[in-house]
Amino acid sequence: MPDSPDLSQRLLAQLRFPCGDVPEPGDIKNVAPGIYWLRMPLPFQLNHINLWLVEEKDGWTIVDTGINTQETRDLWEKIFARKLNGKPVTRVIATHLHPDHVGLAGWLCQKWNAPLWMTLGEYMSAQAARNDFVESDEIRAAHLARNGVPADRIANFHRHKGGYAKGVAPLPTAFQRLIHAHPITIGGHRWDVIVGRGHAPEHASLWCPELNVMIAGDQVLPKISTNVGVWPNEPLADALTWFLDGFSRFRRLPADALVLPSHGFPFIGLHTRLDQLVAHHDARLNDMTTAIARKGAEGATGWDMVPVLFPRHLDNNQIVFAFGETLAHLHCLETRARVKRVVVDGVHSFVALVDPANDPPSDDPSPEVMDVGAV
Template sequence: MEGIHQVQLPLPFPLRIVNVYLMRDGDGWTIIDAGLNYPPGQAAWREAFNRYGVDPASIRRIVLTHAHPDHYGMAGWLQSLSGAPVALSAGEATFARAQWHSDSRAHETTAIFFGSHGMPRDLMATVAEDIASLRLMTHPTPVALTHIPAGEPLMIGRRVFVPIATPGHSDDHLVFYCAEERLLLCGDAVLIKITPNVGLWGWTHGNPLAQFLASLDRLAELDVALALPGHGPPITRFHERLEELRVHHAERLAAMEHAVGAGATAYEVCTAVFPLQELTSHQMRFAMAETLAHLEYLAAQGRIEQIEHDDGQYAWRRCIC
């Protein structure tokens, strides 16, 4: 697309790459998503600036689809180079402050939350360490965040984008749709080679899988010829991919319901469905969160129910009501 450059930034975990975008914006530039702040990521940005002739002072703004660390982490670093404002949805800004600022204890509360669903103590400790290390790769955090309301047109160069709320992967994820060019900047709402992680965390609002599936329905109403995602290659068969994601989650729900059986913790369901021996601790926490999201969805449908034991531990069983 004219005036749009995809920049692939490295990540220090199995996902390996996050896609961010440099977009011509008049005589300057807008950045879509930021990457994770560690030396290889900074080097990749500097190389991209040299390749495309970008003076950091000409960066007008940094727009984020959501505040997960691989999309948010270098926003403050880019802001320190450019002086540009950082913009995202109000909900994601609140999430970023709670998770990534220096006084956050989110790594501890997340580990405790997983522990109440059966995660062993040694893995809880590793998960907390992993999240605490990630938080350091979001510093410096931006000095100020501006909010992007869903539905309010956003002009980038000659293109008019409409921000669309697509909760599920994160609570207040935004995508940006240019109807004239049938172009979608879709962040992690839709990916082609992997499925977006839909997880239930200690801070998650409501039923994330139900929200994700509703977001797919909302996106199905758009006429999209090209979607530019946060990971993996560009998507040209957009509506087919939406259907594939629906099928994937239907199959995953069936597998989770079967694994619950007469009773199981979320961790037991997780280890029955995911190949635990093949997962890093980083991947394991996402598998656990995804398991909980599917169990929450099944419970909302009346297919299973949650049990709280006297010791504060939770389990799930086939619904007998």
């Protein structure tokens, strides 16, 4: 359930936002030594993505690219003409495979003859998704039916098919691999690669100890909760557990690090934000346990639980992500032994194993908003 505006404002007040206003379209803004912030539009409810330029001695590194639209290409051309001081782009880094992050990687790499850097899991997943190797209509339909989606609603999920290739230009056929805990040099400084899972297969955040700056991608966002979903190609994934377990890697960073997120504003308050996100998901898990317990021995399917997690109206695009996120929460409850899975006539339901009266009360401290730009 969405938080009240007052609660949302109190949560944001616990963070600091030191970088001021958003840069204008086609402009860049210095936010740390050698690091520049730019913002590109997105054709979703989540209407923007933050991208980053890091100045090198003889060029520039781009971190994330924006989606493959003519508008985004035109804004990049404006930046190239006015903001690079005559130096070329020498490297493109994509934190993960989603179109708003890797959509123009192929175009940028070809234009500048620059290499693409990604983790192996993200690069291979992006190639598979773009070339339609990930799932078929039959696999998708079986996954949906297995989790209780009515037959007359399955077609809504098929409409989403093909969207990835529209948002992602053809990718380079070669890349350079980012590996967790293996540092790379950007802008003359050491940056450590921090891999997180759940939102994407091997999402890479970048941490620079010398500058006390983290380029977070979608792993830690200041105002919205990152979409964490279960998809037909990995139907039993425990994505939310993986996502939350990954927070331990970020808690090792200083509390006063400057976090550069892909959506929202750069902020200080990393540990506070991690605490808020854990509490948010714990509250949602408690809500789901209570709702499942009310169903008794009958249990509840993933489709039954969507309105518990997302009580507002959802359009055809949002329902795809909402359903995936609902399954992620159910699988996390299963891992925590709070529900058990029951299969009857091929349909999976979940039955409560714990008394929800023993759960702490739901007091969600974080705005419930999906990252609907993720595909």
